[in-house]
Amino acid sequence: MPKLMELVRSVFSIWLKQPVSIGLALFGIAVTLSLPMLLHTIMVNLGDALHGWSERPGIVLYLETTTSETDANKLIDVISVNPAVAQISFIDKQQGLDSLLKGGAVSVLQENIESNPLPHVIIVNPVIDLPKTEFDKLSESLSPLPGVHEIQVDYEWMEQIQAVTGLTYRIVFVFWSLLLFGIAMIISNTVRFMISTSEDEIHIISLVGGTWNYIRRPFLLNGALLGFVGSCLAFILFGLCVLYLKPALGDLIFVYQSHFVATFVPVVMLVSTVILATTVGGLAAWFTTTRFLKNLSSRM
């Protein structure tokens, strides 16, 4: 416990020695990390909302007109176990007819038919990154299912989604990588500054028998802590930015008459951001301290 207290004290004594430079470094990290999060949110929401891709079908199964709703539900149960399927929607024959009638084009027909001639319809949305071969396999496996009369496949839609999603993730990934490198630079520079103000102490500790690991420890912890606290501040900054942008984004979507449900950065992304920033901070501090110690031992 006293050793831990000593470590904590040595870490925070460095922070207290340079509150302004530490504050600026944390702000820099927070701004840097919040940028890709904002980019991700804006791209994903604009993509979803303006094009309404999520509402477009991938595979449409027209069932036999004799297939009952109970049989259709059994069919849905069978299809849903396939791991390539992301979502299944069911449109019963009455919903289908109502939809047609809304257009008014078949109102004359309606007067001349005794019963609803439309079949039940099942819409299968495959997982977003399903390759073409897997998509074909899925559609081939659906057509022979009992009760399926006809199958309509729209892989072009999948390709469009995959292209845009792929581009979005690549842009975010490139941004993320560049900015993580930026964070490493910020933390490395801050740690170098910390070291320069503790140079005498490091020298003395080295002379009385302190190992490199002992000397490195508070700086490593400092680097990791800078990454951790910086990423937490980034969330706050990101939240404030989203609050500010959300009404404007909503207005834009409304103009395009699209259904808009804002999706924010996924939890996995948030957690991985914290872990990555903390790790990058620790690694940057490790490299900086090791380089300094190598220089010190060659100077000593």
Place this chain on the structure above:
Amino acid sequence: MIRFQHVSKRYEPGHDALRGVNFHVRAGEFCFLTGHSGAGKTTLMRLILAMEKPTRGNITIGGIQMHQLSRRNIPAFRRGIGVVFQDNKLLFDRSVSENVGLPLLVSGIHHRDIQRRVRAALDKVGLLKKETHNPQVLSGGEKQRVGIARAIINLPNILIADEPTGNLDDDMSTQIMELLRDFNQHRVTVLIATHDLRQLKQFPGSRHLLLNDGLLHSEAVKNV
């Protein structure tokens, strides 16, 4: 205990800090290393502390061949040597007792043991009452005594002091030298680098190594 065999140290072509130095300080000896400024005293001290590597020759400290000492083993090696500096090298953001306990702390000694041994060391140098003080408020002599307490806390076999009385008045210098002599009475090998030849007269029977332009003068390697 400390053996130099044909040791030379060259920093740059044409500038030899030490030239073929040979000497052997035996266990329990009280030894002075003198010479004018730039004679090579500090270089010799740095070689003993593994802060430098000799350009030529062999150094053996406490049975350890220095050329075989890896970087990883240097910290453990240094814990076996007590060092006193002219400028104390104290940390002013820590108390007197924390400064003294630093070599034990970096060795991973238990906190309770550190406290006990720090108090014993401070008692030896007569500063027990000032253990909670900040070193900044101490006088020059007191600071040096804190430095000595830190040097002996690990119970080293070798104590080296680089101009330990350089910044002190005569009375205080005598006190510090008496303190170092006292440790020597407990079989600690003491090597003191100094340019003040008056100190030698206070300690008859002690050994004297005289360095001049990197050469160890043979006539000086004898009892005073």
